[in-house]
Amino acid sequence: MFLALKEIKKEKFRSWLIIIMIVLISYLIFILTSLAIGLARENTDAINSWGVEKITLSSTANVDMRQSLLTKKQAGTLTKNEAYLGETPVVAEAKGHKQQSAFFVGLKANQFIAKNIKLDSGHWVKHSHEVVADDSFKLKGYQLGDKFKLADDKTKFTIVGFTKNAKLNVTPVLYGQLGTWRTLRGIAMGPITSVVASKNSRYESNQSGTKTYTRQQIINKLPGYQAQILTFVLMISFLMIISLIIIAVFLYILTMQKLPNYAVLRAQGIPSRVLVSATISQSLILVASGLVIGTILTVITGFVIPAQVPMAFDIPMLAAVGLGILIMALVGSLIPVRTVLKVDPVSVIGG
Amino acid sequence: MSSFAVKNVNQIFGTGTAKVHVLHDVNFEAESGTLSLIMGPSGSGKTTLLTIVGGLLTPTSGTVTVNGVDYNHQSKRQRNALRLDEIGFVLQQYHLLPYLTVADQFTLVDKVKPKGNLPRAQLDEVLQALGIQGLLHKYPGELSSGQQQRVAIARALYPNPTIILADEPTAALDSPRVKVVGELFKNLATKHNKAVVIVTHDSRLMAFADQLYEIRDGVLSKQELNHN
Numbered sequence: 412m413f414l415a416l417k418e419i420k421k422e423k424f425r426s427w428l429i430i431i432m433i434v435l436i437s438y439l440i441f442i443l444t445s446l447a448i449g450l451a452r453e454n455t456d457a458i459n460s461w462g463v464e465k466i467t468l469s470s471t472a473n474v475d476m477r478q479s480l481l482t483k484k485q486a487g488t489l490t491k492n493e494a495y496l497g498e499t500p501v502v503a504e505a506k507g508h509k510q511q512s513a514f515f516v517g518l519k520a521n522q523f524i525a526k527n528i529k530l531d532s533g534h535w536v537k538h539s540h541e542v543v544a545d546d547s548f549k550l551k552g553y554q555l556g557d558k559f560k561l562a563d564d565k566t567k568f569t570i571v572g573f574t575k576n577a578k579l580n581v582t583p584v585l586y587g588q589l590g591t592w593r594t595l596r597g598i599a600m601g602p603i604t605s606v607v608a609s610k611n612s613r614y615e616s617n618q619s620g621t622k623t624y625t626r627q628q629i630i631n632k633l634p635g636y637q638a639q640i641l642t643f644v645l646m647i648s649f650l651m652i653i654s655l656i657i658i659a660v661f662l663y664i665l666t667m668q669k670l671p672n673y674a675v676l677r678a679q680g681i682p683s684r685v686l687v688s689a690t691i692s693q694s695l696i697l698v699a700s701g702l703v704i705g706t707i708l709t710v711i712t713g714f715v716i717p718a719q720v721p722m723a724f725d726i727p728m729l730a731a732v733g734l735g736i737l738i739m740a741l742v743g744s745l746i747p748v749r750t751v752l753k754v755d756p757v758s759v760i761g762g
Numbered sequence: 763m764s765s766f767a768v769k770n771v772n773q774i775f776g777t778g779t780a781k782v783h784v785l786h787d788v789n790f791e792a793e794s795g796t797l798s799l800i801m802g803p804s805g806s807g808k809t810t811l812l813t814i815v816g817g818l819l820t821p822t823s824g825t826v827t828v829n830g831v832d833y834n835h836q837s838k839r840q841r842n843a844l845r846l847d848e849i850g851f852v853l854q855q856y857h858l859l860p861y862l863t864v865a866d867q868f869t870l871v872d873k874v875k876p877k878g879n880l881p882r883a884q885l886d887e888v889l890q891a892l893g894i895q896g897l898l899h900k901y902p903g904e905l906s907s908g909q910q911q912r913v914a915i916a917r918a919l920y921p922n923p924t925i926i927l928a929d930e931p932t933a934a935l936d937s938p939r940v941k942v943v944g945e946l947f948k949n950l951a952t953k954h955n956k957a958v959v960i961v962t963h964d965s966r967l968m969a970f971a972d973q974l975y976e977i978r979d980g981v982l983s984k985q986e987l988n989h990n
């Protein structure tokens with residue numbers, strides 16, 4: 412530690428160059444991680460807020476709730492652990508507002524999903540043309556009592572409540588009655604719901620023409636979800652590897668420059684562990700400093716970034732990512748450490 | 763009492779046609795309180811002998827005993843520890859750590875070996891004798907070559923070793939400084955009872971030697987000293 416601190420103090424410019432690299436990388440990784448988490452949440456917030464474990468769809472729906480329609484027979488007998496849920500894409504249109512795409516989710520007020528949805532303001536729907544809207548409608552200028560048209564329905568819908576975390580596939584959700592969903596889908600006869608959702612993880616439908624999936628299976632099949640997540644995971648992984656390479660290359664160059672000095676120290680009996688610990692400490696100090704500054708920048712970004720940007724700052728996840736970068740620094744420092752261990756003191760004796 | 767003894771040491775590098783016999787049956791003892799000078803042309807084997815005495819190289823055959831401890835019975839780590847405690851290396855290529863001030867060069871030794879180093883007053887004497895007492899807060903890059911070499915000498919002496927092995931310690935010094943360094947080594951031998959061995963081309967150091975050896979083609983022979 413003594414040698415590492417002294418070198419950083421003396422070689423300020425070089426140390427700052429490395430720190431700035433780490434700041435940029437860690438900041439980028441933190442922002443990308445927050446974006447990945449934010450986007451993932453905006454894909455799944457609504458599903459996660461329902462408290463469901465299993466979802467039964469029509470077997471021809473390709474694991475897509477919007478494509479699923481179940482008849483009363485296919486829905487089977489429901490216990491208190493099951494609920495109907497009808498989902499359909501809609502476009503909200505109101506004077507003074509831009510068109511807003513949304514998912515209309517029809518629920519039964521006495522079933523567990525509707526009971527699990529926590530309202531931020533207002534009350535749950537009591538009539539067919541009332542909706543509880545996702546908070547993002549507020550950001551678009553809607554307020555309680557505001558009215559808008561949905562699809563071709565002639566009667567206007569009134570916002571009677573707002574709820575947080577009601578996004579599905581990065582699109583805001585409008586909760587309403589199940590009967591309204593049927594109207595919006597133009598279903599007069601036949602199907603009574605899109606899916607049957609259960610909070611019982613062992614629930615399986617045995618009705619013909621249906622198939623039961625776990626919540627995660629449904630999430631994984633949300634359009635674009637896997638591609639988004641994999642893209643972010645790949646970007647973050649590459650940045651991690653880049654940070655490892657940068658640390659390794661910088662430290663390797665610094666160490667190579669010091670090898671004759673280290674050889675003299677080894678000739679004088681200074682144990683190699685002192686030199687190894689100096690190399691590792693130097694790497695950890697530089698990276699930790701970069702991480703601290705990167706974290707500060709991320710926090711500042713969190714305060715100034717517009718609410719529309721889907722970023723979520725998950726502290727345990729960001730801490731894990733930070734730890735990952737530190738581990739990469741440790742691994743990166745092992746390459747020059749190998750060189751330090753092989754330094755031959757005899758090489759500096761004689762002229 | 764001898765501080766170290768080299769007995770029947772042979773050093774062979776390479777095999778077959780590339781085989782080079784660098785040292786031939788070298789026998790050599792350095793006693794506490796004496797300054798021994800080993801002189802010889804380049805390639806004569808004097809540096810190899812120094813690395814063997816310092817425990818950095820294991821001879822092909824023969825034994826090296828330092829203060830009664832045979833290197834052949836020691837692990838690499840034990841040899842390192844012995845070198846840190848008992849042997850002070852003053853090297854021609856001094857390579858001071860560029861990011862440590864002169865004072866920090868001594869602090870590094872304190873960090874590794876907290877006990878048994880020169881007391882402050884004695885270090886001050888060494889620094890004064892070498893004319894570097896005013897350079898404690900300077901970095902090596904701010905010193906002349908000669909000043910760096912004197913700092914390297916002081917650093918080697920700071921752990922208070924019983925044996926001092928010096929490889930061309932006066933290579934970068936002018937004649938007045940050679941006299942100062944020669945006297946310093948002589949004092950370390952006589953006043954502080956250390957065994958000092960200097961490998962050098964510099965005949966100006968002969969004036970301070972108690973024993974003179976010549977090494978040619980790996981054969982070490984004792985020479986008569988003429989201090990007149």
